[in-house]
Amino acid sequence: MIREPFATGDSVMHRLDPRVKVLSATAYSFLVALSYHFTTLWAALVFSLFLVASARYRPTAVLQRLVPVNGLILFFWAVVPVTFQGETLLTLGPLQITREGILLSARITLKSNAIILAVMALVASSPVAVLGHALGRLHVPEKMVHLLMMTYRYVFVIEQEYQRLLRSAKIRGFRPATGVHTYRTYAYFLGMLFVKAAGRAERVHQAMICRGFRGKFYCLCDFALTPLDWAWSMVLSGGMVGLLVLEWMNGSW
Amino acid sequence: MHISEGVLSGPVLVSGMILAAAGTTVGLKRLDYDKVPRAGILSAAFFVASLIHVPVGPSSVHLILNGIVGLLLGWGAFPALLVALILQALFFQFGGLTTLGVNTVIMAAPAIICYSLFGRAVHGATRKAFAAAFACGFLAVFFSALLAALSLIGTEEKFFKVSVLLLTAHLPVMIIEGIVTAFCVAFLKKVQPGMFARPGMTDPVRGEKGGGK
Numbered sequence: 001m002i003r004e005p006f007a008t009g010d011s012v013m014h015r016l017d018p019r020v021k022v023l024s025a026t027a028y029s030f031l032v033a034l035s036y037h038f039t040t041l042w043a044a045l046v047f048s049l050f051l052v053a054s055a056r057y058r059p060t061a062v063l064q065r066l067v068p069v070n071g072l073i074l075f076f077w078a079v080v081p082v083t084f085q086g087e088t089l090l091t092l093g094p095l096q097i098t099r100e101g102i103l104l105s106a107r108i109t110l111k112s113n114a115i116i117l118a119v120m121a122l123v124a125s126s127p128v129a130v131l132g133h134a135l136g137r138l139h140v141p142e143k144m145v146h147l148l149m150m151t152y153r154y155v156f157v158i159e160q161e162y163q164r165l166l167r168s169a170k171i172r173g174f175r176p177a178t179g180v181h182t183y184r185t186y187a188y189f190l191g192m193l194f195v196k197a198a199g200r201a202e203r204v205h206q207a208m209i210c211r212g213f214r215g216k217f218y219c220l221c222d223f224a225l226t227p228l229d230w231a232w233s234m235v236l237s238g239g240m241v242g243l244l245v246l247e248w249m250n251g252s253w
Numbered sequence: 254m255h256i257s258e259g260v261l262s263g264p265v266l267v268s269g270m271i272l273a274a275a276g277t278t279v280g281l282k283r284l285d286y287d288k289v290p291r292a293g294i295l296s297a298a299f300f301v302a303s304l305i306h307v308p309v310g311p312s313s314v315h316l317i318l319n320g321i322v323g324l325l326l327g328w329g330a331f332p333a334l335l336v337a338l339i340l341q342a343l344f345f346q347f348g349g350l351t352t353l354g355v356n357t358v359i360m361a362a363p364a365i366i367c368y369s370l371f372g373r374a375v376h377g378a379t380r381k382a383f384a385a386a387f388a389c390g391f392l393a394v395f396f397s398a399l400l401a402a403l404s405l406i407g408t409e410e411k412f413f414k415v416s417v418l419l420l421t422a423h424l425p426v427m428i429i430e431g432i433v434t435a436f437c438v439a440f441l442k443k444v445q446p447g448m449f450a451r452p453g454m455t456d457p458v459r460g461e462k463g464g465g466k
Contacts, residue, residue, distance in 0.1 A: 002301075002304075002344055003344075004343075004344065025350060026350050029258065029350040030350075032258075032259070033258055033266070033351040034262075034266075065345070066346075068346075068347070069257065069347070072255075072257050073257070076260075079418060080415060083411075083414035083415055083418070084412075084414075085411050086411075100411070104409075107259070108257075108259050108260055110259075111259025112258045112260075115259060115349055115350075115351070116258065116346050116349065119342070119346065119350060123343065123350075128340070128343060131343075141281060143281045143284065143286065143289060144277070144281060144332060144335075144336075146289050146293075147281075147284075147289055147292060147332055147333070147336050148293075148339060148340075149293075150289060150290050150292075150293025150294065150297075151293045151294070151296045151297045151300065151336045151337070152340060153293075153297075154294045154297035155297040155300055155301065155340060157297075158294070158297045158298050158300075158301045159301045162302075162305075176307070176308045177308055178308050178309055178310055180432065182308065183307065183429060183432045183433050183436065184436045186305060186316075186433055187432070187433040187435075187436030187437040187440060188436065188440050189305070190302050190305075190316075190318070190321070190433065190437045191436075191437045191440035191444065192440075192444075193298050193301070193302060194295065194298055194321075194325065194437075195441070195444055195445050195448070197295055197297065197298040198291060198295065198445065200294055201290045201291040201293070201294040201295065202291070204290050204294065205287065205290040205291065208290065215286040215289075
């Protein structure tokens with residue numbers, strides 16, 4: 001099921017202006033992604049944890065979100081240390097584990113987790129509809145925002161439609177297995193999904209036109225920067241400057 | 254197919270963003286306001302479809318489907334896939350903000366390539382169209398894996414072996430995508446042939462009635 005478990009709440013993160021959140025999340029992600037030194041990366045992880053803590057999510061929900069991402073990172077840990085060339089630390093039969101490979105894997109682990117935690121705190125705390133309007137205010141092309149909102153609106157509907165198709169196939173005794181029959185069945189599911197989606201799009205569009213739609217979603221929420229937004233902008237940019245200083249100090253040594 | 258945060262270098266991330274921005278601009282320009290709901294709802298369908306796990310032996314792979322996206326949306330594939338990636342980043346924390354550009358190019362550029370290669374052929378005779386659709390699904394994933402491998406190598410030449418592994422690991426996915434795309438196109442040709450975008454037409458995202466020429 002597709003859900004947005006973090007979008008509702010009344011923590012500081014939920015009350016911040018989405019524009020502030022989107023901008024700082026982007027800047028912060030790039031800063032961390034391009035950092036190199038371990039001191040910076042650990043500091044970034046701590047700062048990200050602080051951000052997640054101030055969003056006051058359920059800790060189990062946060063951990064659940066981290067699992068798939070770290071599964072991917074485990075793949076890196078399995079592959080990078082033995083394929084990366086460099087100083088050999090340990091030889092296991094034909095495999096050589098290199099120092100550079102281990103360091104790189106560690107760096108990727110820290111970076112990924114720091115960025116994901118921060119994005120979870122800053123961006124996932126707003127519903128996508130609000131984020132869409134915020135992006136519009138930040139001069140993202142209107143058509144793009146429109147497309148994002150439309151997609152977001154119908155993701156849930158289409159998912160239900162897919163579940164219904166799957167249910168009816170199961171009732172008729174469909175059991176997925178490796179084989180052409182299964183693949184063909186899934187292909188027909190998809191085809192049906194696209195046909196239904198296109199039909200629905202046509203009806204939705206006509207209904208929108210009937211109600212006077214002129215190619216623009218009007219936003220009822222008011223974006224205004226409060227003292228809280230200013231304070232948190234300072235905290236966030238302070239954190240980023242701190243990380244920059246750390247990175248620069250380590251670099252000059 | 255995603256490259257996660259914190260792996261790629263600055264130059265690779267920036268060039269990905271520039272290419273993605275260019276592709277998306279072209280895609281948006283070719284997308285009428287009237288056709289945005291259609292593109293949006295189709296992109297929602299792709300998003301949902303990419304969550305489908307298909308069994309392969311003891312394990313399973315999830316569908317990527319950028320080949321079909323190309324066939325159905327033409328250049329609209331760029332903005333549509335960008336939106337799908339944004340939603341994936343927001344809902345599941347897959348991919349992310351910094352890699353959004355690179356990942357969009359990895360997914361959408363092959364969609365456009367396959368659309369221009371096979372966009373006409375899928376309208377042909379049944380057998381030929383089936384083969385073309387298989388090639389479209391297969392090659393779209395192949396090019397995606399290739400682009401992902403290239404962006405890894407562009408970051409660090411020592412990623413070469415990882416990249417080779419990435420390409421070979423996606424071989425079963427390519428075959429399954431080929432089969433699924435072929436059957437899906439055959440199905441759509443029977444049920445709603447007007448759904449496909451056609452190369453050379455100004456408006457790639459077409460209405461339901463736009464069957465033959």
